[in-house]
Amino acid sequence: MKEIWEEIKNELRAELPKNTFSLWISPLSLVERRNGTIVLGCPNRFSKNWVAENYRGLIAQKLDKAGIGATKIEFRVQSSPPDKLLTLPNEMPQQLCLPNMGTRPPRGYINLNRNFTFERFVVGPCNEFAYSASKAMAQDFAWGYNTLLMLAGTGLGKSHLSQAMCRKILECFPNKRVYYITAEDFTNEMISCLRGGRIEEFKKKYRQACDVLLLEEVHFLSGKEKTQMELGHTLDALFNDKKKIIFTSSLPPKDIPSLSQDLSSRLTGGLVTTIERPDFETRVKIIRKKASELKLSLPGPVAELLAEKLTKDIRQMESALNCLKAKSELLHERITQDLAREVLRYLTSPGDLADMEGIRQLVCKYYKISPQILASKSRKKIHTHPRNIFIYLCRTHTEETLETISRAVNRSHSTVLYAFETVEKKIRAESKIRKEVEFLSQKIKEGTL
Numbered sequence: 032m033k034e035i036w037e038e039i040k041n042e043l044r045a046e047l048p049k050n051t052f053s054l055w056i057s058p059l060s061l062v063e064r065r066n067g068t069i070v071l072g073c074p075n076r077f078s079k080n081w082v083a084e085n086y087r088g089l090i091a092q093k094l095d096k097a098g099i100g101a102t103k104i105e106f107r108v109q110s111s112p113p114d115k116l117l118t119l120p121n122e123m124p125q126q127l128c129l130p131n132m133g134t135r136p137p138r139g140y141i142n143l144n145r146n147f148t149f150e151r152f153v154v155g156p157c158n159e160f161a162y163s164a165s166k167a168m169a170q171d172f173a174w175g176y177n178t179l180l181m182l183a184g185t186g187l188g189k190s191h192l193s194q195a196m197c198r199k200i201l202e203c204f205p206n207k208r209v210y211y212i213t214a215e216d217f218t219n220e221m222i223s224c225l226r227g228g229r230i231e232e233f234k235k236k237y238r239q240a241c242d243v244l245l246l247e248e249v250h251f252l253s254g255k256e257k258t259q260m261e262l263g264h265t266l267d268a269l270f271n272d273k274k275k276i277i278f279t280s281s282l283p284p285k286d287i288p289s290l291s292q293d294l295s296s297r298l299t300g301g302l303v304t305t306i307e308r309p310d311f312e313t314r315v316k317i318i319r320k321k322a323s324e325l326k327l328s329l330p331g332p333v334a335e336l337l338a339e340k341l342t343k344d345i346r347q348m349e350s351a352l353n354c355l356k357a358k359s360e361l362l363h364e365r366i367t368q369d370l371a372r373e374v375l376r377y378l379t380s381p382g383d384l385a386d387m388e389g390i391r392q393l394v395c396k397y398y399k400i401s402p403q404i405l406a407s408k409s410r411k412k413i414h415t416h417p418r419n420i421f422i423y424l425c426r427t428h429t430e431e432t433l434e435t436i437s438r439a440v441n442r443s444h445s446t447v448l449y450a451f452e453t454v455e456k457k458i459r460a461e462s463k464i465r466k467e468v469e470f471l472s473q474k475i476k477e478g479t480l
Contacts, residue, residue: 032067036061039093054167054302057173062107069094069102072109077171079106089265110124142213146324147194152409153320155313158188160355161304166300167190169199172207178276178301182283184448186344187306193245196277200243207242208344218258234261238268243275249298250282252287266297275328276301281452286445308433309345314338318348327356333371340375343427351378389430389438393474394421397467406441420468422447423454428475 040059044052058078062070072091074080083106094102146457149169154162161181168179183189197211212220224233235245244265252259268275284295309317315338322329329352341348354374359366394401398417405418418440425436426447438446457464 147191157307169196184304184345209243212244213247245277419450420449
């Protein structure tokens with residue numbers, strides 16, 4: 032029977048995404064087969080519940096295919112190996128009390144958004160793995176992974192998930208010392224402690240008095256050598272004590288400029304998940320969920336219209352729904368497709384559905400370069416700047432996926448995201464770049480590609 036189970040696992044390995052298989056199926060073991068029941072061992076309670084709910088049917092199909100039909104499947108949490116917990120006979124393990132410590136540990140979380148919970152997070156193919164990994168990390172401290180890095184662009188839900196994790200940990204483990212902080216605030220706190228002669232207090236707080244560290248926006252650490260060094264020492268201390276560490280970033284560590292190799296290695300030392308832009312079906316689910324929370328009665332065709340046009344991020348969808356509700360209530364109008372189109376005029380434009388090939392021709396004509404340059408390996412400024420502008424305009428004015436744009440410029444997803452954010456920053460800081468982008472955007476909106 033063990034050989035059959037291993038064959039079934041190999042079949043599932045070929046059919047399921049690599050991360051899904053390694054997270055949920057690979058740890059399963061065959062415990063026993065008795066009286067028409069097959070017992071599968073799971074590493075922890077959360078894994079047991081998740082696999083039973085999501086993969087019982089698939090496993091049953093594979094067993095039936097292997098000639099073991101009409102079988103009941105039972106999932107059981109395997110007990111921890113005996114060498115993991117050493118206690119004397121007839122004694123209960125006790126936790127030593129530290130002097131001068133209150134019964135409730137200090138909290139490091141600040142201004143958590145009460146709407147950011149797992150229950151209010153809309154799950155789709157674009158974020159399913161990130162959601163399930165986050166929930167497993169928050170609900171089970173015996174789970175096999177202690178670190179998690181979540182990668183996502185702005186407005187796609189990484190802060191929602193990280194704060195949901197913070198809330199769930201505090202709910203399930205009220206005595207855990209949880210610190211939720213952005214990389215920018217971490218840096219500012221360290222600088223303040225350095226100037227005030229309190230650096231040892233800072234080190235003790237994050238290295239010894241912390242059970243869970245949730246560090247948002249680690250891409251902010253770009254170029255901050257002293258902060259990177261201190262964070263590296265802090266992470267080493269937490270790793271050694273098997274504490275939980277969760278990071279979020281808009282960029283993979285390898286693509287964050289001036290990030291040390293040591294810190295990059297530490298950030299990617301555990302589980303890495305991504306959140307992509309939601310597909311159409313997921314956008315419909317998000318819009319209906321948000322409308323329900325606003326107590327907004329949204330007809331099906333209106334929800335689908337909004338999902339078709341609002342493709343940037345979740346904040347854009349929230350803005351559209353708030354505008355739609357206000358317009359309907361203030362003007363005493365029913366919510367129809369026509370009313371939705373009026374709202375969309377302020378949030379989108381005809382150029383939002385522009386053609387990527389037309390944008391390529393426009394950029395090449397404006398910067399006097401050949402189309403081949405955009406996909407070349409050249410790193411000359413006269414070539415990288417038009418390439419970055421092309422990426423920015425495609426992300427802003429088309430519905431093309433990140434993968435499609437990446438192929439168009441022969442670059443990785445992370446490079447495209449970094450180029451987009453670089454142009455965004457330059458638009459705010461440099462009037463010349465802002466005028467260039469405004470001019471090209473206007474040409475796209477006018478349809479004069």
